[in-house]
Amino acid sequence: MLSINNLHVNVDGKEILKGLNLEIGRGEVHAIMGPNGSGKSTLSYVLAGREGYEVTAGEILFEGRNLLDMSPEERAWAGIFLAMQYPVELPGVNNMNFLRESLNAIRKARGEEELDAVAFMKLVREKAATVELDDKLLKRSVNAGFSGGEKKRNEILQMAMLEPKLAILDETDSGLDIDALRIVAEGVNLLRSPERSIIMITHYQRLLDYIEPDFVHVLADGRIIRSGGKELALALEEKGYAWVLEEDAA
Amino acid sequence: MNASGSNWVLDLLSRDSMPAPVDWVQALRRQASDQAATLPQPRRKLETWRYSRVETLLKASFTPVVQAPDISGQVVPAGISPYKLVFVDGWYSESLSHTDGLPPEIRIGSLREHLDQDSVRKQLGQLANAGENLFTALNTALLNDGLFLEIPDGLVLQDPVEVFYLNSAADTPQLAQPRNLILVGKQASLTLVEHYLPGQGRGYFHNGITELQLDAGSRLSHYRVQDEASTAWHLSQLYLEQDSGSYYHGITLSFGAHWARTEYKTGFRATDARCDLRGLYLVGDGQLSDFHLDVHHDRPACQSREQFKGLLHGKGRAVFDGRILVEQIAQGTDAQLTNDNLLLTRDAEVDTKPQLEIYADDVKCSHGTTVGQLDPQQLFYLRTRGIEKKQAVHMLCEGYAGEIIDHLHLPSLREQATDRMRQALERI
Ligand SMILES: Nc1ncnc2c1ncn2[C@@H]1O[C@H](COP(=O)(O)OP(=O)(O)O)[C@@H](O)[C@H]1O
Numbered sequence: 001m002l003s004i005n006n007l008h009v010n011v012d013g014k015e016i017l018k019g020l021n022l023e024i025g026r027g028e029v030h031a032i033m034g035p036n037g038s039g040k041s042t043l044s045y046v047l048a049g050r051e052g053y054e055v056t057a058g059e060i061l062f063e064g065r066n067l068l069d070m071s072p073e074e075r076a077w078a079g080i081f082l083a084m085q086y087p088v089e090l091p092g093v094n095n096m097n098f099l100r101e102s103l104n105a106i107r108k109a110r111g112e113e114e115l116d117a118v119a120f121m122k123l124v125r126e127k128a129a130t131v132e133l134d135d136k137l138l139k140r141s142v143n144a145g146f147s148g149g150e151k152k153r154n155e156i157l158q159m160a161m162l163e164p165k166l167a168i169l170d171e172t173d174s175g176l177d178i179d180a181l182r183i184v185a186e187g188v189n190l191l192r193s194p195e196r197s198i199i200m201i202t203h204y205q206r207l208l209d210y211i212e213p214d215f216v217h218v219l220a221d222g223r224i225i226r227s228g229g230k231e232l233a234l235a236l237e238e239k240g241y242a243w244v245l246e247e248d249a250a
Numbered sequence: 251m252n253a254s255g256s257n258w259v260l261d262l263l264s265r266d267s268m269p270a271p272v273d274w275v276q277a278l279r280r281q282a283s284d285q286a287a288t289l290p291q292p293r294r295k296l297e298t299w300r301y302s303r304v305e306t307l308l309k310a311s312f313t314p315v316v317q318a319p320d321i322s323g324q325v326v327p328a329g330i331s332p333y334k335l336v337f338v339d340g341w342y343s344e345s346l347s348h349t350d351g352l353p354p355e356i357r358i359g360s361l362r363e364h365l366d367q368d369s370v371r372k373q374l375g376q377l378a379n380a381g382e383n384l385f386t387a388l389n390t391a392l393l394n395d396g397l398f399l400e401i402p403d404g405l406v407l408q409d410p411v412e413v414f415y416l417n418s419a420a421d422t423p424q425l426a427q428p429r430n431l432i433l434v435g436k437q438a439s440l441t442l443v444e445h446y447l448p449g450q451g452r453g454y455f456h457n458g459i460t461e462l463q464l465d466a467g468s469r470l471s472h473y474r475v476q477d478e479a480s481t482a483w484h485l486s487q488l489y490l491e492q493d494s495g496s497y498y499h500g501i502t503l504s505f506g507a508h509w510a511r512t513e514y515k516t517g518f519r520a521t522d523a524r525c526d527l528r529g530l531y532l533v534g535d536g537q538l539s540d541f542h543l544d545v546h547h548d549r550p551a552c553q554s555r556e557q558f559k560g561l562l563h564g565k566g567r568a569v570f571d572g573r574i575l576v577e578q579i580a581q582g583t584d585a586q587l588t589n590d591n592l593l594l595t596r597d598a599e600v601d602t603k604p605q606l607e608i609y610a611d612d613v614k615c616s617h618g619t620t621v622g623q624l625d626p627q628q629l630f631y632l633r634t635r636g637i638e639k640k641q642a643v644h645m646l647c648e649g650y651a652g653e654i655i656d657h658l659h660l661p662s663l664r665e666q667a668t669d670r671m672r673q674a675l676e677r678i
């Protein structure tokens with residue numbers, strides 16, 4: 001599904017990703033862990049197509065297509081979704097309208113009919129309930145004045161509406177209390193399917209207690225330095241990152 | 251430029267041959283005419299004209315419209331209210347207007363037809379002093395017609411009153427000068443919607459003046475949509491005075507014209523009044539929008555809110571000059587001014603100048619201005635959700651402008667304004 005080969009990325013002339021390789025198969029859940037500043041968010045932005053990230057070498061293939069040739073919206077149409085570490089506030093843009101424009105754009109790209117107002121409302125209500133997002137937040141401006149937890153739940157709501165093939169969750173767990181974490185994790189688990197791949201970027205083992213990954217990777221200094229099963233996460237939790245970094249340096 | 255008057259205005263004045271309909275107006279005119287002849291010509295050296303490119307206006311030649319113009323072929327837009335008043339070149343057109351069904355106690359229509367009213371005689375020119383500036387003097391010196399609206403004490407009108415200013419087809423550019431007088435009685439309440447439209451006109455100069463008096467406890471929602479011809483010049487000067495507990499809720503949307511300037515000059519007669527001034531301007535290639543506020547807090551415990559937002563594209567130019575003066579006596583004043591500008595292109599340009607002058611110590615006042623571009627993060631966020639760049643830009647612009655448009659309490663007007671904005675954005 002997704003194949004990243006020898007990816008080098010500069011930001012402001014500084015190399016952040018330094019030869020990253022990653023293979024994600026259909027329906028797989030991958031966790032990417034790593035110290036602060038190691039390049040995790042950079043990877044997620046490059047996958048989503050944000051400007052200002054200069055790819056100096058390597059390639060990214062998504063279902064055989066060259067992702068780097070595609071605009072952010074084309075990637076969304078192709079089925080890529082990024083739940084951001086810091087969801088952006090859009091003052092004046094109504095959340096419901098935003099969801100509707102977004103869903104209809106993606107349905108159009110998939111060759112599906114636009115949803116009429118009634119069907120759309122029904123779907124939104126149903127999905128909002130799965131992440132326990134208050135209806136009132138649907139009537140407000142996107143993320144504006146939302147609490148941290150509300151923003152994250154709003155991201156998962158969007159993901160549930162858009163039904164991507166590949167979801168990238170960048171620290172969706174950070175800043176959540178235990179109840180919010182449980183709600184968000186349940187929302188994600190509902191979306192697990194053999195057709196949907198998930199990349200979970202996280203700092204903590206905590207999230208992995210709720211969403212069990214098939215694979216765990218350690219990203220440090222712009223490269224994946226170790227990959228394994230979920231036991232790797234447990235080892236990291238126990239011993240911290242230091243031992244992986246040391247072994248990698250050796 | 252000569253300091254002793256302007257040839258431009260003298261030329262305009264020399265061409266008016268029609269006498270005033272009544273003696274006291276004739277006297278008012280003559281006095282204004284004398285003042286117009288001695289007032290200095292606006293020029294960039296004067297602070298209030300510094301950024302406003304007024305020279306080209308003063309080089310253009312206009313023909314004053316000294317009698318009711320030909321209205322054949324004028325089409326008045328459908329409108330949102332059962333009551334509409336139509337002015338062509340500043341002259342009231344009874345046949346195009348529709349006022350049936352309005353409560354008979356309301357006095358409304360042509361100012362010219364109401365010159366015998368005591369209230370008109372007493373109030374006309376009270377706030378808009380012809381000696382103040384050349385354009386007020388010019389309007390007064392050629393005073394012919396305009397909107398007169400007097401709402402008696404206690405009358406609350408639910409439906410809005412809608413006014414259309416149109417222009418006639420003419421071989422030479424016309425000077426249209428509606429002179430409006432609006433008197434809102436104690437505890438009365440009204441929504442007034444004004445549209446400034448080309449009609450059949452091109453290249454004309456709309457030099458309008460509105461004097462507004464709000465008596466104690468009254469409320470006026472005053473919505474103005476300036477959508478003049480792209481070759482037109484538009485100047486609106488609004489003079490407002492409010493009595494205690496009154497509420498003026500004013501919004502101006504500035505979309506059209508080659509050159510458009512709106513001036514609000516507001517004052518209070520007593521305490522506890524509230525004045526909200528809001529505006530949205532959208533300018534592109536070949537357009538200048540200019541807002542000047544002169545909010546005078548000269549009574550205690552009054553509140554004012556000034557919120558103006560601009561959307562500039564192409565080579566659009568805008569000026570915002572917002573002055574709030576809080577006199578020593580005006581303790582307990584609450585005044586908040588903001589001006590935000592969103593520049594969609596590098597070539598767009600805005601000059602913004604907020605001025606707070608405060609002589610009282612127990613006040614709550616603030617001002618803030620911003621000039622910025624669309625936030626790339628916001629654009630990116632929308633695009634990652636499958637929304638195309640152009641559409642994303644529109645959504646963000648609409649969201650931005652919505653902060654002003656949402657204050658219009660008439661849903662159909664909100665829709666009209668949003669559609670109008672979409673149209674303009676579609677072209678960029
Ligand atoms: N826009 C940017 N400009 C400059 N440096 C950046 C920018 N974004 C990220 N970086 C730098 O790139 C490195 C990786 O950041 P990031 O991908 O956010 O790490 P992580 O998500 O793993 O904490 C850090 O050193 C950070 O300071």
Ligand SMILES: [Mg+2]
Binds near residue numbers: 040041042085170171
């Ligand atoms: Mg990060």
